[in-house]
Amino acid sequence: xxxxxxxxxxxxxxxxxxxxxxxxxxxxxxxxxxxxxxxxxxxxxxxxxxxxxxxxxxxxxxxxxxxxxxxxxxxxxxxxxxxxxxxxxxxxxxxxxxxxxxxxxx
Numbered sequence: 001x002x003x004x005x006x007x008x009x010x011x012x013x014x015x016x017x018x019x020x021x022x023x024x025x026x027x028x029x030x031x032x033x034x035x036x037x038x039x040x041x042x043x044x045x046x047x048x049x050x051x052x053x054x055x056x057x058x059x060x061x062x063x064x065x066x067x068x069x070x071x072x073x074x075x076x077x078x079x080x081x082x083x084x085x086x087x088x089x090x091x092x093x094x095x096x097x098x099x100x101x102x103x104x105x106x
Contacts, residue, residue: 001071002075004079004083006065008090010065014045017060025047025058028049034050043061046058053073054075069086
């Protein structure tokens with residue numbers, strides 16, 4: 001078995017991070033035939049994903065994303081490619097997220 005671990009810090013807040021995580025889940029469902037389940041929490045969410053040969057989770061918090069996955073024997077040979085593809089998808093979604101502007105004081 002091969003493991004993948006990806007951590008990305010952000011300053012988006014939980015609400016915007018949730019939107020990005022849900023968009024990511026929709027992408028991997030369509031592109032990689034993953035089954036995704038979102039478990040919402042008070043301070044973070046967990047997106048569980050799986051398909052034959054892959055099982056993992058994406059922790060979505062106000063200040064970071066934490067993805068961990070286990071690849072089965074056959075997909076383990078492609079760990080580098082799979083990890084790179086996940087990083088690219090997540091980084092693309094994060095770069096498209098508008099930066100929060102500070103609220104003007106009244």
